[in-house]
Amino acid sequence: MVDTAGPVFRSPVGSTISGGPLSVTDHTDTSKLVVHASGDGPTAQALGVRFARACRLAHAGGPPRLVVGTRPFEWLIIAERGQAPSIRAELPDDPAASVVDLTHGRTLLRVTGTPSARLLARLCNVDLSDDMTPDLAAFSGSVAGLMCDLVREDVEGDRSYLICFDRSYAGWFAGVVVDAATRLCQEEQQARRLPWRS
């Protein structure tokens, strides 16, 4: 049946978890723009975020936007859905820059909780210790064999990571992350119950 109410945005993420020490939530329903620009041009200056860092930039039209320096000369802007046209309009007129709307091309998961780094250590070989990957650090890595862009963005003091990746893998990948998170929580619960074997 056709959705006669009009087009409905559908996320490809099938499974999430919340309510425990670890949550995995779907934030695919956001605007995502990839910006390529030269490092010293007006676009780079307007974004004001260097490679490997992220920043929440306030703006008048709504919630702050997350600007991530994903690669040298490349940024990812994550904002409330529907903001893509206004973001484009706000960027300076820069012939050496391009903006590609990947709102529909990328999926966004957020992993939050004290064990979130231990969860990612099951899936990703990046050193997630606080000095190597502090709050608002941005990096790319293989997570469960899939190349992803990640940002550590703690939420109200809770350790948290955003994982951005190719939409077509979303169902499978979310399942892997949720499964790993569920098992980690079960293991840590079990380990707390066992006497420590010295």
Added chain:
Amino acid sequence: MTTRRLPGAGAELNRDEPFTFCWNGAPVAGFSGDTVVSALLAGGHDVISRSMKYHRPRGVLTADYWDPNCMVQIGSEPNVRGAHRLAAPAMDVRAQNVWPSLRHDVKAANALVGRFLTAGFYYKTFMQPRALWPAYEHVLATFAPGGSVDLDAEPPRCDIRFAHPDVLVAGGGPAGMAAALAASRAGADVLLVDHGHRLGGHLRWGSGDDRARAAQLAAAVRAAGVEVLTDATVLGRYDGSWVGINQRTAPGVWERLVKARAKCLVVAPGLIERPYVFAGNDHVGVMLSGAVRRLLNMYGVVPGERAVVFSANPDGAAAACDLRSAGVEVTVVDASTGVRLERVEGSRRRAQAAVLSDGRRLDADLVVTAIGWTAPTTLTNMAGDRPVYDEASARFFPDRLPPDVLVAGGLAGDGSVDELVAHAHATGAMAARRGLTVRAQLRRATPRADPTVTSVPPDADEPVPLGRDPHPALFMAGSHGIVDYSEDVSSKDIVDAAAEGFDSVELVKRFTTSTMGPSQGKLETVNTVAVLAQELGTTIGRLGTTVWRPPYAPVSLGALAGRNDIPRRVSALQDWHDKHGAVPLHAGNWLRPDHYGDPAAEAANVRNAVGVIDVTPLGKLDLCGPDVADLLELVYVNRWRKLAVGAVRYGVMCTEDGIVMDDGVTARLADQRYLMTTTSSGAAAVWEWLERWLQQERPQWDVRVTPVTPAYTSINVAGPRSRELVAGLVDDIDVSPDGFPYMQVRTGTVAGVGDCVLLRIGFTGELSYELHVPAGFGLHVWEALLATGAALGIRPFGVEAQRILRLEKGHFIVGQDTDGLTRAASAGLGGLVKLDKADMVGRPELGWAAARTDLPMLVSILTDDPSVVPVEAAQIVEPGTNAIRGRITSSRMSPTLGRSVCLGQVDAALAHPGCALTIRLPGGAQVGARVHDQPAFVDPEGVRLRG
């Protein structure tokens, strides 16, 4: 019964938790904390296995992880180390490789032909006659050692984890614990790994004071926040101190592979007690002093009633003392007096007497040796060190270590527990300094790291070296005995190998297989070298050891494989496909609908009405910048500079050697904006290809490439009624033939969804439109098409129907009809290649290929018998000789024509229209065929496509 449980003893046991398990079908009692073998011995079962070749009864030798005689089958799990694995209620434990039973093993008949089964016998036997090889294979397989694998059993779950410790300590004895503690207190992040079930090392089977010391250290380690992995083995140390760890006891998984990038590695594995080589040394009841102390003190098991202890060091004396305390009658033979243990006599089941070199014959059902140690230098060897033999101490020591590897404990030297702990403490502090220095360097070099962290690694003095206690060099008596218990290799085998000319330890190892068994040389390497050195008249130091390679201990393939995650990619329409009966097709990582029940009917519907297919996996790249046209001109074989905005062009990419690499269409959306499509399987490779040319060869070009494959749900609408269908769903695009001609692109709104890209192209040969819809709305548009098209006879079609349709049109598929040797000219693309371009990838090769007349050609083929559909890859042959002249690359039954149609590659001489061909089918039958006079079988003028 000579083995029994001692009431009240056994530090590992929880006697409040008794249980039973099965041993070869009979019940055995045990306690929580027992290993399988300690429980068996407590129950009087002293024969655990049969030796590999001669099937001699074997009992406990070391009573630990390395015991070569204690491999058992537990349930469906083979080759379990029974002296290490903890027993559990209801376990089904069985002996391996015996028939019909452990007690009465028919395979012991091998001993009767033992003289023919000496080391290396398989290089000389089972060769002739060749016709008997299958029989030989069957015989050898029957006698092969090891347990059995149940192929129907559910595979256990394995897992993986990554770690980045500042200091990784391999070995959890007193030295390892002290090093870990010191490193942690110095501010390092520490991971401590031990293959025992608890920390403590040799203190666990020592005196009460030893065990208390172990517990004290372990508690301090815990309080310091050190991460501890027990029942885990460091498998190897690779470049950059990348260390693999096999964790066997992790909740929820059977095994976990921990991949650790350690900034500094401390190797503290302790020492491994070495067996003595003499006649009868593999009798049941012959064991090492450490085995005795482990059995008595850890598990409360008395291993015999009357013991002879042949001792060259205080550990032998301690074992004798422990035995006496357990009520065993003990005779100590002091090796330092020069008396040697010559042989052990016994029945088929147990030792009965020890015969000394001075002629004495001592009755004994337990013969214990304490003649020295092997230093497991494996990890230091993997770090590039070649250990050096110390004659006075009669063992190897590491020599030159890289700065990120340190050693502690017995590997570093000798001393009291306090001395070893003090040295390890200093080593740990040094490891922390080195590890934290590396961490600081990494932090400075890593853009995402916190620039405000500027901690300075603490000072640490170099550890004062430990002394080396002298030890008699005792390796073998005057008689021959077993050197490698796992492989049934005797000292005579080694002597015979030397006599045959195998005069290096590496050659002897490979010829005899000594050190190649499950213990991987831990118990037998030094004895092998010693026997060989004696035979060759040289020294152990000059001969050296073999090179230790990972893994340190055998590891299951499951642990190495880890999680069995196979990435799966789907389009936004996959749920719809599943619900509507699509038969799935796995195309690389993509799951696609192959058909919905009747591909021929689906194809026919496209020819007669209209069909829709999900082509989301099609590779799509967004190209932006002033130099895009230059890039296209470079990577494609045809011209691109004059492609107008709104136009689409087909292009083929070739590699630098002129081989067809990929094809697709590229649309110019705006002045500096293009959308390139590629094959589904080539998407990643093409992206990499473009980036390679932009970054390495043309860095001055301003082109930005963004992969957008998943950003669009791509739908091909094909068939004579496709224009009517599309027109019904778009308002802002003129889809009339003049408004939207063939090979044009438009952007607009489809079914209320904006930012759609529409291409008027056609792979199927029908009037068709390729719609690229923002993926989040893909299902909406798909359903809108189906609803609107219901009155037009719409039907979804899958990949199989698409393949039929394109084949009817003679359209080739890169990778199906071309291969790694197919040049553009061979694929019929000679006209597309513009050799007068200033430059393009592969231009020289393309030019040379164009001038040749002998290249194989891709042609359309019709079989003489229209009902025959040759299998793809069927050979095209010369009749009579069967010389291969080509092959069928694509082949289907055409519903449009009611007959088979094919594409194939053939030799140039056979490629002209009308030429007769012979196709050889599987099974040998041959059918006639002819080269078709047109590439396309249906609508060769392309009227339907361009309409």
